[in-house]
Amino acid sequence: MKSLQQLAHHKAFAGLVSPRILPSRTIASTQLWQRKFSASVTAASQLPALDASKLTVTTTTTPKELTPNKDLVFGKTFTDHMLSIEWTATDGWQSPQIIPYQNLSLDPSTCVFHYAFECFEGMKAYKDKNGGIRLFRPNKNMERLNKSSARIALPTFDGEALTKLIGEFVKLDSRFIPDARGYSLYLRPTMIGTQKTLGVGPPGSALLFVIASPVGPYYPTGFKAISLEATDYAVRAWPGGVGDKKLGANYAPCILPQLEAASRGFQQNLWLFGEEEYVTEVGTMNLFIALKDKETGQKELITAPLDGTILEGVTRDSVLSLARERLIPQGWKISERKIRMSDVAKAAEEGRMIEVFGAGTAAIVSPVRNISYQGKMVDCGLKENEEAGEIALQMKNWIERIQYGDEQHPWSFVI
Amino acid sequence: MKSLQQLAHHKAFAGLVSPRILPSRTIASTQLWQRKFSASVTAASQLPALDASKLTVTTTTTPKELTPNKDLVFGKTFTDHMLSIEWTATDGWQSPQIIPYQNLSLDPSTCVFHYAFECFEGMKAYKDKNGGIRLFRPNKNMERLNKSSARIALPTFDGEALTKLIGEFVKLDSRFIPDARGYSLYLRPTMIGTQKTLGVGPPGSALLFVIASPVGPYYPTGFKAISLEATDYAVRAWPGGVGDKKLGANYAPCILPQLEAASRGFQQNLWLFGEEEYVTEVGTMNLFIALKDKETGQKELITAPLDGTILEGVTRDSVLSLARERLIPQGWKISERKIRMSDVAKAAEEGRMIEVFGAGTAAIVSPVRNISYQGKMVDCGLKENEEAGEIALQMKNWIERIQYGDEQHPWSFVI
Numbered sequence: 001m002k003s004l005q006q007l008a009h010h011k012a013f014a015g016l017v018s019p020r021i022l023p024s025r026t027i028a029s030t031q032l033w034q035r036k037f038s039a040s041v042t043a044a045s046q047l048p049a050l051d052a053s054k055l056t057v058t059t060t061t062t063p064k065e066l067t068p069n070k071d072l073v074f075g076k077t078f079t080d081h082m083l084s085i086e087w088t089a090t091d092g093w094q095s096p097q098i099i100p101y102q103n104l105s106l107d108p109s110t111c112v113f114h115y116a117f118e119c120f121e122g123m124k125a126y127k128d129k130n131g132g133i134r135l136f137r138p139n140k141n142m143e144r145l146n147k148s149s150a151r152i153a154l155p156t157f158d159g160e161a162l163t164k165l166i167g168e169f170v171k172l173d174s175r176f177i178p179d180a181r182g183y184s185l186y187l188r189p190t191m192i193g194t195q196k197t198l199g200v201g202p203p204g205s206a207l208l209f210v211i212a213s214p215v216g217p218y219y220p221t222g223f224k225a226i227s228l229e230a231t232d233y234a235v236r237a238w239p240g241g242v243g244d245k246k247l248g249a250n251y252a253p254c255i256l257p258q259l260e261a262a263s264r265g266f267q268q269n270l271w272l273f274g275e276e277e278y279v280t281e282v283g284t285m286n287l288f289i290a291l292k293d294k295e296t297g298q299k300e301l302i303t304a305p306l307d308g309t310i311l312e313g314v315t316r317d318s319v320l321s322l323a324r325e326r327l328i329p330q331g332w333k334i335s336e337r338k339i340r341m342s343d344v345a346k347a348a349e350e351g352r353m354i355e356v357f358g359a360g361t362a363a364i365v366s367p368v369r370n371i372s373y374q375g376k377m378v379d380c381g382l383k384e385n386e387e388a389g390e391i392a393l394q395m396k397n398w399i400e401r402i403q404y405g406d407e408q409h410p411w412s413f414v415i
Numbered sequence: 416m417k418s419l420q421q422l423a424h425h426k427a428f429a430g431l432v433s434p435r436i437l438p439s440r441t442i443a444s445t446q447l448w449q450r451k452f453s454a455s456v457t458a459a460s461q462l463p464a465l466d467a468s469k470l471t472v473t474t475t476t477t478p479k480e481l482t483p484n485k486d487l488v489f490g491k492t493f494t495d496h497m498l499s500i501e502w503t504a505t506d507g508w509q510s511p512q513i514i515p516y517q518n519l520s521l522d523p524s525t526c527v528f529h530y531a532f533e534c535f536e537g538m539k540a541y542k543d544k545n546g547g548i549r550l551f552r553p554n555k556n557m558e559r560l561n562k563s564s565a566r567i568a569l570p571t572f573d574g575e576a577l578t579k580l581i582g583e584f585v586k587l588d589s590r591f592i593p594d595a596r597g598y599s600l601y602l603r604p605t606m607i608g609t610q611k612t613l614g615v616g617p618p619g620s621a622l623l624f625v626i627a628s629p630v631g632p633y634y635p636t637g638f639k640a641i642s643l644e645a646t647d648y649a650v651r652a653w654p655g656g657v658g659d660k661k662l663g664a665n666y667a668p669c670i671l672p673q674l675e676a677a678s679r680g681f682q683q684n685l686w687l688f689g690e691e692e693y694v695t696e697v698g699t700m701n702l703f704i705a706l707k708d709k710e711t712g713q714k715e716l717i718t719a720p721l722d723g724t725i726l727e728g729v730t731r732d733s734v735l736s737l738a739r740e741r742l743i744p745q746g747w748k749i750s751e752r753k754i755r756m757s758d759v760a761k762a763a764e765e766g767r768m769i770e771v772f773g774a775g776t777a778a779i780v781s782p783v784r785n786i787s788y789q790g791k792m793v794d795c796g797l798k799e800n801e802e803a804g805e806i807a808l809q810m811k812n813w814i815e816r817i818q819y820g821d822e823q824h825p826w827s828f829v830i
Contacts, residue, residue, distance in 0.1 A: 075613025198490025
């Protein structure tokens with residue numbers, strides 16, 4: 001087995017392993033440590049960087065038939081091509097390639113199969129009313145993918161170069177983007193370690209690929225509020241862990257608790273944390289809670305703070321920004337703060353609950369009707385015939401208008 | 416995206432998702448929850464089970480040259496063949512196949528690349544002095560692989576059937592097992608989710624494969640005691656998490672802290688947990704600490720208890736069993752208990768430290784010279800010219816004698 005001292009001299013990670021002594025308290029130092037790793041990403045390597053100008057394109061000779069909009073299933077059908085870029089620790093980033101969509105052929109000892117060297121992003125391309133193609137805040141996805149990859153000793157890359165390459169790929173396969181509101185082309189940038197060895201160490205080679213799947217609206221017939229089950233017997237993430245990164249490692253362990261919730265009729269599970277039972281995330285979305293202050297009656301929109309256990313959702317950030325810009329003038333307070341599940345239940349009991357919704361790339365927002373907690377149902381403020389609250393509706397409209405280019409906004413990136 | 420209610424009716428997992436209400440305290444209920452999942456594994460399915468009698472064998476037409484013993488590197492070269500068994504949620508386990516060692520060809524949307532649906536085992540085959548081939552406690556590996564796979568919604572299997580199939584595979588490739596003490600054939604049973612979808616749900620198909628790599632002794636020129644760095648800024652595992660399972664998800668996030676330790680000259684990092692800084696594991700091994708009681712002077716061999724954060728090491732279990740059988744009569748106390756790093760440091764300061772060693776399949780035991788903790792070096796009791804303590808040496812000899820069949824023992828399984 002490679003010695004760890006050899007590994008420490010592994011070229012591509014020279015910038016990641018500094019000889020400084022780290023501070024010594026677990027939770028308090030987590031953010032500092034993460035900043036350090038993130039900060040050193042840019043200085044990582046003298047090897048060839050990702051270079052969009054070196055792109056080569058091989059088009060398919062067997063173009064696929066388009067799936068009718070009504071038959072689209074999330075992540076099931078893919079476009080004609082894929083973007084594929086190899087990296088090695090000795091030679092850096094290789095020339096990017098757009099190639100026909102095809103299987104990956106990998107040795108069974110490849111480290112992605114054994115040690116979960118894998119991270120990904122979820123983003124979408126939209127067709128605007130003039131036929132233009134737009135991405136939504138791609139810089140946020142690039143930034144997060146770099147943070148994720150650095151955390152598991154995979155290489156980092158120039159985010160602008162990858163955005164440009166994704167643009168080329170999407171333009172080539174633009175016929176797959178459905179031309180209808182609520183439809184889009186879901187993009188899945190993925191990075192995997194490809195070194196052929198069972199030794200546990202930083203991968204000496206990696207593959208960054210992007211595939212694309214046409215998708216329809218999450219709620220084809222309009223919002224349908226969901227029921228959540230609060231999960232207190234399993235824990236998704238921990239301070240000092242990797243729950244804030246978009247790693248494959250964070251997903252497989254979540255399935256069983258979701259199945260448990262589903263077996264009792266709940267669409268998703270809600271992850272609580274610690275003895276305080278802080279509300280963290282719901283299934284694969286961030287969570288927002290709108291309630292009235294007990295003393296002042298002020299309306300407050302609350303989401304969990306980025307303490308290392310919460311995925312740094314792009315939609316989460318967008319909801320927060322829009323809320324600060326457009327709801328604060330209406331008298332709202334916008335808070336990134338910890339809130340106990342018992343306090344959520346209390347707000348509901350006391351008639352102070354306004355609404356609750358999940359936020360993520362797939363649905364934008366996902367209204368919540370109720371949450372099962374300690375054997376009781378916590379009502380989340382919707383009227384019986386209502387499937388979404390006012391803020392959720394507003395957020396969806398605001399964000400979609402930007403995504404589809406109805407509103408000129410710096411978040412919308414025309415390719 | 417598939418609804419979670421659909422997922423809950425996913426045939427193969429019917430046994431895993433019971434409609435019972437679960438108890439409601441996070442940490443206390445973790446073990447109960449895990450027992451429940453483990454217990455329901457056997458009743459999982461009415462689909463075809465793994466059937467060793469259906470094995471088909473296709474031998475290679477291009478046999479490899481053997482690597483000379485002195486050039487063997489852990490997990491780098493592999494034998495001529497591999498064992499490969501497919502599973503689907505609709506048809507259960509397919510016929511097992513031994514086929515020439517070959518690449519896996521997988522669609523880029525395959526769930527193993529995105530959500531870390533992967534778990535594995537590490538075990539070894541040994542040649543005894545009569546030319547017989549032996550496995551070491553294979554039932555423990557089968558049991559653990561079933562627990563790991565069930566925890567990430569992958570299928571379970573009949574452990575005896577897989578052991579039998581592994582036996583056939585090892586016999587076919589037996590020329591790769593070096594015929595020398597300390598050498599063996601490292602076996603890597605691996606299960607991956609193979610469903611082609613980006614939807615986050617239980618995989619509808621999986622592949623169980625086994626590859627084999629001839630390996631030499633961990634310490635070719637005799638023991639070399641290692642130096643550890645105590646890690647308190649990152650956390651490997653937590654209560655209610657999956658740190659006790661052999662999932663790929665537990666490995667990639669560990670590389671950076673190991674590189675950090677290596678950059679300061681330490682061979683491995685030692686994971687502490689919580690404000691109490693309990694000693695948990697070292698790199699990819701369990702840890703044993705031998706010290707003298709302050710009051711009575713009694714010798715005590717301590718390892719962390721299986722509280723859900725500790726990998727259930729086969730070597731850990733073997734060391735504990737042998738210690739109970741052979742050290743207790745010599746006056747030792749054998750403890751599975753939590754111990755704070757500060758108490759380890761105190762024992763060293765007070766001259767009560769006997770020795771410290773890691774335990775795992777790769778090295779059997781790995782003696783520790785010292786541990787860097789809060790800027791000081793904790794001396795682990797070895798004399799300056801000593802590379803291993805008495806217990807570590809004894810354990811290695813006891814376990815190797817069983818592995819190589821010098822001593823008749825129920826743990827040694829002749830194939």
